Amino acid sequence: MAVIHVPSPVDFHVHLRQGQLCSVVTPHVRKGGFKAAYVMPNLKPPITTTEQALKYKQELQNNDPETEYLMTLYLSPDLNPDEVRKAKRAGIMGVKSYPRGVTTNSDGGIESYEPYYPVFEAMQEVGLVLNLHGEVPSDDKTNACVLNAEEKFLPHLFSLHTRFPKLKIVLEHATSRAAVEAVKSLGSTVACTITPHHLAMTVDDWAGQGYHYCKPVAKYPDDREALRQVIRDGHPRFFLGSDSAPHPSLAKSTSTPSQSCAAGIYTSPILLPLTAHLLESFGALDKLANFVGEFGRRFYGLDMSTGNPIVTLREVEGHGVTIQESWKCGEDSLVPFMAGKRIRWEIV
C-alpha cells in the first residue's frame, strides 16, 4: 500500500469567513491535512488594518488554536506606508488586492494601482507580499468578460513587477495558459497559486452547475492543461492556494431571476487527499510535497520545521474513499467539491 509523506503543507489561499461559518470551517483546515493557512481578508467589513487582522486572528485561534494563521490585509485607501510597517511588525504577511466587483465581498476593491505605489514601496521595503486577484472587471466596450478577465489583467502584473522588481507578488488562483506563461516569464519575486478545482474543471463543468461556479471561472481544456503541466514540470513558483470559499448550500445550489448563485468552491476539509488524487490523475503525484508545501514556504521565506509535523497520506484500496456529502452549518450545510465522489487517497 503506497504512502506519501508531506512535510508541513500550507494552504496559501483560504477563506475562513466570519461568525458561525468561521467556527465550522476553521477546524476544517486541519481536517484537510493542513496546519498552516494564508487567510484572505475579504470579510464584511474587509480587514484593512493591523488591529482588525489581529482581532480576526484571535477569532480563528478561538475556533482552532492548533492551526497557524498567516494574516493579510485588504488593499484599500485605509492602507498607508505607516500601516504597512505596523502590519509587518505584527507578523502580517501580505496585502490582498481585489479589483472592484469581481468576486465575493469585493465592492471595496481597487480601480487603479497608481494611488497605491507608496504602499507598494513600503511593502517592498519591509517584505510584505502583494497577493493579486488578477481579473479586470467586465466591460462590453473592450470585450472583457469572465473568460478573459484574467488574461486582460496580466499587463497590470507586468507593470507592477517592472516598477517594484523586489516586491514579492503572487498572482492568485491562476486559471489560464496566458497567466501561467506570464508568471513563468517574470522574475523570482513573482509566484502563482493554483487551486485544486481549477486542475479538475473546465467551463463545461460550471455551465448550469452552481456548485462548480467560482471566480475566476474555470476556462478552456487547454488552460487547464497549462496548469497541470506547470505542476508536472515542478516549477518552483507555482504552488497550492486552495481558494476554498464556503457558502451555504442554498446559496450555491439556487438562483432566482434576480440573484445568481454564490461564487466559490469548498475544499478545505478534503484538501490534501483531493490534491493528491488530482495530481495523480495527471501524472504529477511525485510533485505533491513540493506543490503543497516546499515551494510556497520557500517563496514566502517561511521556516515551519517546528510545529508542523509531516502529514502522511495512504492509498485507499479498491474503489477509494467517498467524499462526505456535506457538513452541517447552522440550519444549512456546506457541500464540498466532488461531494459523494471517490478519491484514492486519505490522511493516515
Next chain:
Amino acid sequence: MAVIHVPSPVDFHVHLRQGQLCSVVTPHVRKGGFKAAYVMPNLKPPITTTEQALKYKQELQNNDPETEYLMTLYLSPDLNPDEVRKAKRAGIMGVKSYPRGVTTNSDGGIESYEPYYPVFEAMQEVGLVLNLHGEVPSDDKTNACVLNAEEKFLPHLFSLHTRFPKLKIVLEHATSRAAVEAVKSLGSTVACTITPHHLAMTVDDWAGQGYHYCKPVAKYPDDREALRQVIRDGHPRFFLGSDSAPHPSLAKSTSTPSQSCAAGIYTSPILLPLTAHLLESFGALDKLANFVGEFGRRFYGLDMSTGNPIVTLREVEGHGVTIQESWKCGEDSLVPFMAGKRIRWEIV
C-alpha cells in the same frame, strides 16, 4: 405614441414540448405575437417519422388550433429517402440535426453526417430544409468545450453546403462572430436563426445563473456584437428563431452536486415585444418586421399572406411594461426571460 406593424411574424425555432408542459406553452406562441411556429422535434422519444410528426401536430392543434405549426423530423437512422419524400408530401418542412449529447434530449443525436448523405440528397431534391444544431461535443483532446463548440462545428457546415449546394440549410441559434461570418460567406441556400436572449446576454449573464443557462451558451461581448450588427445590417439570411425552451422553474433554478440546471430559456409568451425591445436597444428597431417575418418566410418560401394578419406593437409610455414573473404549470411554474424586468413595447 409610436406603433409598429409587423406582417405575419414567424418563430422559426421553438420547443413546444409534450403533455402538460405542451398544453401550457403552445398557446403562448400566439400570446407572444406569433401565429406560426417552426416546431422542434426533440421530444422523448424524438419525432423521427412523418406519422409521429402528424400526431404531434394534432396535439399542438388541440392545444391551440389558431396557430400554424411548421413541422420537422429529428435526423436519425430511422430517416431514409422514402421517408423524406413521404414527409414532404405530408407538409413537413425540415429535418433537425442534433450532434449527440449537446443539449436537451439529444442522446440520439448524430455523430457523423456521411451516413446521411442519401437522406440529404432526397431532402435537396424535394425541398426539405436541414436545420443544424451547430455544436460539436466537448472533447478535452481537441480543446473543444461549450465556448468553441459552435466555431468548431463550422467546417461541417461548409462541407455540407459544398456537397449539397441546393439544399437549404439553417444554422440554428448562432452565438458567435465566427458563425455569423461563416453564414454570410456562404451561398443563398444557407441561413441562420438568432434568438433574442443571445442578443441580450454574454457569458457573464449565465455564470452562476441557471435561468440564463442555455445551449449554445452565450459567448463573448464581441460575439454578441456580431449578432447585433448583422441584424442592423438587415442581412436577409439572418432571422428570428426564439429557441424558446421552457423548463419548470425548479429545474432552471436549482442544481445538486450530481445534477446541473436544465438548459433553455423561455421567451414564447413575450417574444415579439421582447424582440422589439432588444432590437431598439442596439439601434435595429427598423429591421424588426424583416427580422421576425419577411426574411425567414422568404428563405423558407412560405406564403402566409392569408390567415396571418398584421400584428401591431405600441410603445409603452413612461417606464415600460413589466414582464410577468411566471406562468403556472402544474405544481411548478415557467419563468420567462427577463421576468420582472420592464420592456418598452407591447402588443395592441
